[in-house]
Amino acid sequence: MKNQEIAEIFTRMADILEFKGENAFKVNAYRKAARVLTDLTADIEDLYNNKQLGEIPGIGQALQGKIEDYLLHNRISQYDALLNDIPKELFSLLSIPNFGPRTAALAYQKLGVQTLADLEKVIQNGDLVKLPGMGEKKVDKIHRGLELIKVSQTRISIAVAQSIIDQVISWLGEKAGTQITRITAAGSARRGKETVHGIDILAETPDGAAVLQLFTQMPNVTEITGAGDTKASVILENRYQVDLRAIPAASYGAALQYFTGSQAHNIKLRGIARDRGLKINEYGIFNEHGKIGGEQEEDIYRLLGMPWIEPELREDRGEIEAALQNRLPHLVTLDDIKADLHIHSTYSDGQLSVAEMAETIRSLGYQYMAFCDHSRSAFYANGLDENRLLQQLEEIRRLNERYSDFAILAGTETDILPDGSLDFPDHILKKLDFVIASIHSAFETDPTGRTIAAMKNPYVDVIGHPTGRLISRREGFALDIDRVIAVAAETGTALEINSYWDRLDLSDLHVKRAIEQGVKICINTDSHQAAHLTMMEFGVATARRGWAECKDIINTLPLEQFRARQKRNR
DNA sequence: GCCGTTTTCGGCCCGACTGTTTTCAGTCG
Numbered sequence: 001m002k003n004q005e006i007a008e009i010f011t012r013m014a015d016i017l018e019f020k021g022e023n024a025f026k027v028n029a030y031r032k033a034a035r036v037l038t039d040l041t042a043d044i045e046d047l048y049n050n051k052q053l054g055e056i057p058g059i060g061q062a063l064q065g066k067i068e069d070y071l072l073h074n075r076i077s078q079y080d081a082l083l084n085d086i087p088k089e090l091f092s093l094l095s096i097p098n099f100g101p102r103t104a105a106l107a108y109q110k111l112g113v114q115t116l117a118d119l120e121k122v123i124q125n126g127d128l129v130k131l132p133g134m135g136e137k138k139v140d141k142i143h144r145g146l147e148l149i150k151v152s153q154t155r156i157s158i159a160v161a162q163s164i165i166d167q168v169i170s171w172l173g174e175k176a177g178t179q180i181t182r183i184t185a186a187g188s189a190r191r192g193k194e195t196v197h198g199i200d201i202l203a204e205t206p207d208g209a210a211v212l213q214l215f216t217q218m219p220n221v222t223e224i225t226g227a228g229d230t231k232a233s234v235i236l237e238n239r240y241q242v243d244l245r246a247i248p249a250a251s252y253g254a255a256l257q258y259f260t261g262s263q264a265h266n267i268k269l270r271g272i273a274r275d276r277g278l279k280i281n282e283y284g285i286f287n288e289h290g291k292i293g294g295e296q297e298e299d300i301y302r303l304l305g306m307p308w309i310e311p312e313l314r315e316d317r318g319e320i321e322a323a324l325q326n327r328l329p330h331l332v333t334l335d336d337i338k339a340d341l342h343i344h345s346t347y348s349d350g351q352l353s354v355a356e357m358a359e360t361i362r363s364l365g366y367q368y369m370a371f372c373d374h375s376r377s378a379f380y381a382n383g384l385d386e387n388r389l390l391q392q393l394e395e396i397r398r399l400n401e402r403y404s405d406f407a408i409l410a411g412t413e414t415d416i417l418p419d420g421s422l423d424f425p426d427h428i429l430k431k432l433d434f435v436i437a438s439i440h441s442a443f444e445t446d447p448t449g450r451t452i453a454a455m456k457n458p459y460v461d462v463i464g465h466p467t468g469r470l471i472s473r474r475e476g477f478a479l480d481i482d483r484v485i486a487v488a489a490e491t492g493t494a495l496e497i498n499s500y501w502d503r504l505d506l507s508d509l510h511v512k513r514a515i516e517q518g519v520k521i522c523i524n525t526d527s528h529q530a531a532h533l534t535m536m537e538f539g540v541a542t543a544r545r546g547w548a549e550c551k552d553i554i555n556t557l558p559l560e561q562f563r564a565r566q567k568r569n570r
Numbered sequence: 571g572c573c574g575t576t577t578t579c580g581g582c583c584c585g586a587c588t589g590t591t592t593t594c595a596g597t598c599g
Contacts, residue, residue, distance in 0.1 A: 025582050029571035060572050098588095100597050133596080137589060187599085198599080228587055243599090258584090263599065270583040281584060 001482070003037045003044045006070050009079050010034035010063070015094055016082045018101040019108075032058045035264055039317045041513045043482065045071060087114040097145035098138075106131055119146060148239075155195035156240055157471065158538055159501035164199055165189060168218070168242060172203065175214055180205050182252060186245075186259035192312045192541030194471060194504045199242045200259055208246030215244045251283045254294035257301075258282035264316035265309075272304055272320070312544040317512075331544040334537055336556040341370040342413065342436055342464065342496065342524030347392045348373035349381040351529035354395055354408075360530045362406045368559045370409035370434040371396060372464075375423035377415040378440050384412070386428055393431065407559055409433035413464055418442040420453030422460070429459035433566070436496065436524075438464030443477040451484050455493040458570050462522045462554075463488070465498040465505040472502055485514050492569045494520040494554050499539025500532065511546025520554050521546075 014030035036058045037044065047053055048071055053064045066076045087093060087108050093116065094104060107113035110131055111122050122128040123146070129139045156164075165185045172180060180203045184190070187200035205211045212232040216224045225241065226233035233243045247255040258266065258281065270280055279286045284294025285303050293299030298308045306323035310331050313319035322328050344350030345357050352360065354371060361369045371392065374383035384392065389412060396410040411434035414423045422429070422437060429435050437454040439447055447468070454460050466484060467476030488495055495514055498505050503526070506514065511521060523539040525532050543553060550556045557565065 023571085026571050028582075033571085058572070062571055098597065102596055133590065135590060138596095141588085200599085226587065231586070233587095259599080261599080263583090267583055274583080279584090282586095 001043050001045070002071065003040050006044060006067055006076075007034040007037035009070070009076055010037065010066075012091065013076075013079055013082060015091060015101070016086055019086060019090060019094070019105050020082075021102075021105065029058070029063075032264070033063050035316075039315065039509065041509065041516060087118075089115040092116055092149075093119065096142065096149055098141040099145055103142070106133070116146065155197050156199070157501050158189065158192070158194055158196060158504075158541070159535065160240070161185075161189045161196040161199055164236070164238075164240060164242065165201065168199075168201055168215075168244075171218055172211070172215060172244075176203075176205070176211050179207055179211055181249065184256065186256060187261060190260050190311045191262065191314055192538075192545055194507065194538075194542065199240065201242065201244050202252070202256055202259060203244060203246055204249055204252045205246050206248065208248070211246050212244060249295060251294045253296040253299055254280070254284045255282045257297045260311050260314060262315050265314040265320070268316050268320050269300070269304065276304070278303065310544065312541060313547065315545070329547045329549050332540060332548050332550050332553050332556060333544075334540045336550050336553070337366070337523060337536060337540065338558060339366050339368040339370070339555045339562070340525050340527070340533065340536060341409070341411070341434060341462070341522060341555050342372050342498070342526045343369055344373050344413075344526070344528045345371055345392075347371075347388060348378070348383055349528060354392065355399055357527075357530070358399060358406075358408050361533065362403070364533060366406070368407040368409060368562070370411040372411040372413040372434065372436045374440075375412055375414040377417060377423050383415070383423070386424065389424070389428065390431070411435060413438055415440050416450045416454045418445045418450070420446070420450040422454060422457060426457070426459060429457070432459070434461055435459050436462045436464040439468055439477070443468060447477040448480040448483055451479065452487045455484075455487050455491045460493055461566065461569070462494045462496050462524075464496045464524075465503050465526070466495050467505050467507075467510070469505050469507075470502050471504065476505065481510055481513070485510075485517050485519055488514070488519045489517045492520075494522040497521055497523045497539045497542050499523060499525045499535045499537075499542070501535055501538055504538060504542050506542070506546075508542050508545035511543055511548055515546065515548055515552045521548060521552055522554050524555070 010030045011034040014027045018027045036056060044067065053059060053067060066078060069076050093099060094101060107128060111127050113119050113122055123139055123143050128134060129136060169183050182204035184202055186202050188196045189199060203211055208230060216227060216232050216234055220237045221234040222237050223235040225235060231243060231245045233241060235241050245255065273280045277287060280300060284291045285300050286292065293303050301308045307328060309319050309323050340361055343357055345352060345354045374381040376383045376385045393410045396408050400408050411432050413436045416422060416437050416439045437460045439450060451463055455463060467479050469476035495506055497511060514521060521543060523543055525535050527533050
């Protein structure tokens, strides 16, 4: 799939055009095209071969030509041309907070700033501050932005974001008391994205000034970067930025809608509003006579002629069209999940015994679970050989006798070996209730072929963390996800959403592609200790972002139906 | 550069905040 490669070039072309002062709408057209390509579930090469490029929204004649250029020649000539007469490190420069394209152009033209080091130098020697429109404060902000990108990445994992959100909301709830009537996270955290860019919290209050002031006085605030009538921004000790917006009740719904985004979703909604003679902003929805709604988020959608849209869908990936036609998916929820089917114990590298883990999971309200400890090749994780696996199986069988309202399945997370075979022979797998197969080593060695070989084994129920990516640390291995999805559709093998915050693998877009092909998904936590179990919420959020319904997720099945499915597939 | 049941030209989402300015440009979301 070259979708992402082309999207990245379009994004860079947008950056360059913006730097060069091109028409902002033209710049926007490139950015939109990049986003559409990123979100596309189909392979751009297939669309090209079928002469369907023109059907992609936001891709007109000119961009079709550029896509064709890339597919045929592996380069886009207009892009190569644009690379002339720009700073060497333009893209790094533009990633600096408070240093945008206009300022970059000014610094390049007047001072020859080409690199981050050049910028540092003209800040230090006082040249930058002398430029028109510059001043001490502006330069100071740019300097701090420059320091910031040296030490931290700008995106926060959903797990960290959620923990910060919980802390802020609980602190404010305690201190502000009844001054705050509603409070919630907005932005990409509310949309359940795997990483979050800035944390945005909305508080409904009749006294915004007091609440905002309180917010800036939180004990872990190290810097206040903004404080107006409606919004305050702070940097916390852990270097993360949190914004709080104080909203009166009459516009809380409109503000929640507005600040939840995504930007692309909102732009499309505004276009629809405009076509209908309406206007939407963070204060409400208006016709020519004045405000007609905005207290509740539903108002906005209702007055545009559509049902309320779940936040996880708001990416302009077809959800607005679906809403207008009243065919939105009924997304799976955390409550629908009946089992956690990828759990480790002290038999391999887990922290709790089989009995302790089972009891903890039962107390969370699940109907059943599966132990899937590592197999012997995962020696670093104390993987089980056949004897220890059978020993664990016996212990699980005995433990099950304690429960009438809960079932423990005996399983394994067997390694997929470099030759595509599994760590246990079929006659052992056959004894188990549930089998996950995962790649943990030799990432370079034909991951696609090995995964497909594993799926063709009738005892393999699920492929664990299929792409092997670690969000903060490594790209997934070179897996041809579309081939894997196609084979999974044939074999009936489910693909995992591993809910661990740094995996979230499959990703939301992969989930969408899989379920479009009729492939089933299994959402697991891969917990090694009790604290990991709550990460199920991130996996469910990822599934929801992939438009998954209950019927797409095998661990929403009640135990008897789940067992019947297992039987059919073997 | 894209797009079209008012348009193949003339629109394109909208506002807060900041810092610079003396009415506005740049950045951000």
